[in-house]
Amino acid sequence: MxxxxxxxxxxxxxxxxxxxxxxxxxxxxxxxxxxxxVQLPLLAVSGILIVARRGPVSxxxxxxxxxxLALFTSAIWMLPRMLDASLSHTSAEFAKLSSIPLxxxxxxGWSWPRLDGLxxxxxxxxxxxxxxxxxxxxxxxxxxxxxxxxxxxxxxxxIAFLALAATITLGWLPRLFHGTAPAASANRAQKP
Amino acid sequence: MLSRILVVAxxxxxxxxxAAATDGLRVVTAEGARRLQVERSPRRLxxxxxxxxxxxxxxxxxxxxxxxxVEFIFTTCPDICQKMSSxxxxxxxxxxxxxxxPVRFVSVSFDPARDTLRQLNSVADYYGADGExxxxxxxxxxxxxxxxxxxFGIVAIQSPTRGxxxxxxxxxxxxxxxxxxxxxxxxxxxxxxxxxEDAD
Numbered sequence: 001m002x003x004x005x006x007x008x009x010x011x012x013x014x015x016x017x018x019x020x021x022x023x024x025x026x027x028x029x030x031x032x033x034x035x036x037x038v039q040l041p042l043l044a045v046s047g048i049l050i051v052a053r054r055g056p057v058s059x060x061x062x063x064x065x066x067x068x069l070a071l072f073t074s075a076i077w078m079l080p081r082m083l084d085a086s087l088s089h090t091s092a093e094f095a096k097l098s099s100i101p102l103x104x105x106x107x108x109g110w111s112w113p114r115l116d117g118l119x120x121x122x123x124x125x126x127x128x129x130x131x132x133x134x135x136x137x138x139x140x141x142x143x144x145x146x147x148x149x150x151x152x153x154x155x156x157x158x159i160a161f162l163a164l165a166a167t168i169t170l171g172w173l174p175r176l177f178h179g180t181a182p183a184a185s186a187n188r189a190q191k192p
Numbered sequence: 193m194l195s196r197i198l199v200v201a202x203x204x205x206x207x208x209x210x211a212a213a214t215d216g217l218r219v220v221t222a223e224g225a226r227r228l229q230v231e232r233s234p235r236r237l238x239x240x241x242x243x244x245x246x247x248x249x250x251x252x253x254x255x256x257x258x259x260x261x262v263e264f265i266f267t268t269c270p271d272i273c274q275k276m277s278s279x280x281x282x283x284x285x286x287x288x289x290x291x292x293x294p295v296r297f298v299s300v301s302f303d304p305a306r307d308t309l310r311q312l313n314s315v316a317d318y319y320g321a322d323g324e325x326x327x328x329x330x331x332x333x334x335x336x337x338x339x340x341x342x343x344f345g346i347v348a349i350q351s352p353t354r355g356x357x358x359x360x361x362x363x364x365x366x367x368x369x370x371x372x373x374x375x376x377x378x379x380x381x382x383x384x385x386x387x388x389e390d391a392d
């Protein structure tokens with residue numbers, strides 16, 4: 001049973017990579033919002049699915065370096081010039097399609113359940129502040145940051161980032177009132 | 193212990209990769225990278241056949257011997273290109289007051305389908321481009337457009353409301369015919385100063 005589920009996750013990881021990176025590549029890259037907030041995250045999720053496991057895992061000393069690897073690679077792919085490069089240079093497109101699942105998805109998927117709850121909370125809160133900052137920049141910037149996207153597209157991406165920040169914050173609010181740390185509640189759920 | 197070494201290694205590699213991807217924290221956009229790149233290593237221009245608004249053919253190599261300031265526009269542009277062209281006109285007049293400046297100016301259209309010679313001619317008339325110091329131009333053969341846009345690093349994309357959106361800038365081609373400097377369209381005076389220094 002476990003093996004079959006494992007195989008299913010693996011297969012859906014590869015299928016997702018093919019859908020986001022090959023089959024719907026043109027459609028996803030035609031808009032800045034779909035490129036930055038649909039294609040890139042789906043490529044990362046494809047890597048996460050490849051290493052996904054159900055059931056409890058114990059903390060691991062290598063989880064922190066693995067998380068850092070994923071965060072640095074994410075930072076590089078958030079640079080506007082990298083979006084442009086992936087559209088104008090085939091080599092950059094290949095780098096994107098391979099590095100996002102391999103250097104973001106896989107290390108993130110493997111390290112996440114093995115990380116301390118505090119570290120995970122740190123990542124979530126930084127994701128909120130980063131989304132707010134990017135949302136503010138993209139809605140307010142008077143210049144285009146990508147040569148291949150219209151200035152209206154950039155504004156829409158800004159709004160999408162603001163929406164993302166709001167969604168993550170709202171998702172966190174209930175936990176705040178329950179008073180249990182996410183790591184603790186996860187551990188409790190895993191006990192029979 | 194090993195995990196600590198790994199953390200340090202990932203941090204070092206991560207910062208190095210970020211620095212490389214931003215050319216030492218200087219550029220985050222493709223436009224910034226283009227400007228830095230030509231400044232570091234000036235770029236030779238291809239021998240594309242151009243034609244000016246008077247119908248006289250020329251190539252970038254023909255203009256060699258003096259600095260050339262170049263802008264890319266389309267004449268049906270509702271906003272930014274009009275500003276660019278009138279700023280260019282002011283720059284041409286400012287350059288004319290200086291003693292014996294060999295600086296020339298070219299406004300290149302990236303829309304050869306609509307910017308016919310007749311259209312370019314009437315626009316040149318409107319802005320007072322004489323065809324000697326300042327010329328409006330297009331590629332002679334529209335199939336060469338890609339070559340010249342690629343050489344300069346211009347990306348013009350169709351916009352549903354504005355015709356095109358494009359990376360607007362002033363391009364400096366040096367006396368040796370190489371693209372050597374790119375600046376914001378507001379930096380007209382700096383670019384004129386650059387051209388005059390280059391001519392010396």
